[in-house]
Amino acid sequence: MPFYQKRGEIPTKRHTQFRDDTSNLYWEELISRKGFSHMYTNVYHVHPPTSVEAVGELKKYNLKAVDQTHRHHHIRTANVESDGDAISSRIPLFFNSDVVISKAHVKESMKSLYRNGNADEVLFIHTGSGIFKSNFGNMALTAGDYLVIPRGVIWQIDVKEDMRILVTESSSPIETPTRYRNKFGQLLEHSPFSERDICTPDFVGPVDDSPMDVEVKLRHGIQTYGYQHHPFDIVGWDGYYFPYIFNINDFMPITGKIHQPPPVHQTFQANGFVICSFVPRPFDYHDQSVPAPYAHSNVDSDEIIYYVEGNFMSRKGIDEQSISYHPMGLPHGPQPGKIEESLGAKETNELAVMIDTFKPLNMTEAALNVDDEDYPYSWIES
Known part of the structure; x- marks a missing residue:
């Protein structure tokens, strides 16, 4: 995390003698990322960490x-x-x-x-x-x-x-x-x-x-x-690691006059994927706005959404702990009736976690075992 923290007792200077009340030296350990060119923390042990x-x-x-x-897949992870x-x-x-x-x-x-x-x-x-x-x-x-x-x-x-x-x-x-x-x-x-x-x-x-x-x-x-x-013998530490x-409830959503894209919900990033938080928020306030999202061909990403609670505006038949998996190469979007249902709505109470990856995902047998095989056809109007 890119801010400094300090806990316990540490010496005034790094890499200097630091002793307990009986003059025994504490063991200094540097924990660093990417060699010596990224975030790090110095910790001080009673015993050698080795x-x-x-x-x-x-x-x-x-x-x-x-x-x-x-x-497309609907994975019922509760099962x-x-x-x-x-x-x-x-x-x-x-x-x-x-x-x-x-x-x-x-x-x-x-x-x-x-x-x-x-x-x-x-x-x-x-x-x-x-x-x-x-x-x-x-x-x-x-x-x-x-x-x-x-x-x-x-x-x-x-x-x-x-x-x-x-x-x-x-x-x-x-x-x-x-x-x-x-x-x-x-x-x-x-x-x-x-x-x-x-x-x-x-x-x-x-x-x-x-x-x-x-x-x-x-x-x-x-x-x-x-x-x-x-290993929990540390008397003090300081650093950025x-x-x-x-x-997720402390995420303050960014809203707009018209529908805002998922990047405004981004919470974390890493090489090859992002994590976003969909939280309760007011809907768009243009007098002709469509609160439900548009259909989307995300040609370079696989999309995972984990449904936490509430009523997700673009989906039906989704339970808490469900995962929708929309792979690249196929458009996805609101299911029939969900766009009309969203018109005039003032707010949403949805809570969900989205993970977008920039390389295709592999599925495991455990995921397929709880997959809803009818989900790919849920966009057919009845």
Whole structure:
């Protein structure tokens, strides 16, 4: 996140002696992105962050695409067979070289720690609540939260209420949209959200020292490492690299006299895709405006929309937790009757998350298993 944060105790200068009350040196660790040319944070440990005492087996995994007819899809993710903690419950639905999109029905707290060494993550908390615990500190999770976790963060989630989570894994850093930032990284005055809306970790400090397993996700599997000391032994940190939360309900929508295109709803960007937030808002106010969107041939993008709640103005037969998948190469748009139904409407109560990718997505068998095969014909007038 492009603003500075400081927690706990740190020395006046980096890379200088920093000791505890008994004159033991703390262990400084630099966590940096893109070598030494991007965001970074310095953290200070009680114990060496390198103290691995056991290396487990690599648990391999392989994302497998299924052959499919090129068509529109309606994926009923509420019916996905998913159970476990925030990692074991993940069911991949779509993927390409830039992004993996999964659904997780989380009922259990995590017993071990987790670090994604292969991707940045955005966890959209649809329902439920819990506590996100990390080496940077803790944050409460509630419905509507986008939890942004840069790769390399060590974390676990304790569940308070069963959670439904839309998981996005990115091969590149998750960022706020460039057009909403000035050259210093500050969100601009016309941005639909500001730094005031960003929640950052509450510092906890070192936990009780004990050996701890950390599961690290790599390109081809998950490797378990046994650490001699608990990694949550940080006495202080400062920098620009840390996990954070932005709640979708804090997104202030941009509206217009006529229908505004989806980019005004953009919330995050990464290489190869964007994430947008559709939130309750007034409709267009031109006296001849058509609130429902026009038909669209998005010739360079695949479009995923995850429906959270409310009545989406252009769709019918869509439930909460549904995903509409409109691939490039086909036009999509409002279904019959939805344009006329929107005329004269003053506002919408829809809440949805859109992911547009700039490379074609692959579908998994898990997605096809909950696909509505009649959806491609839902534009036929009856």
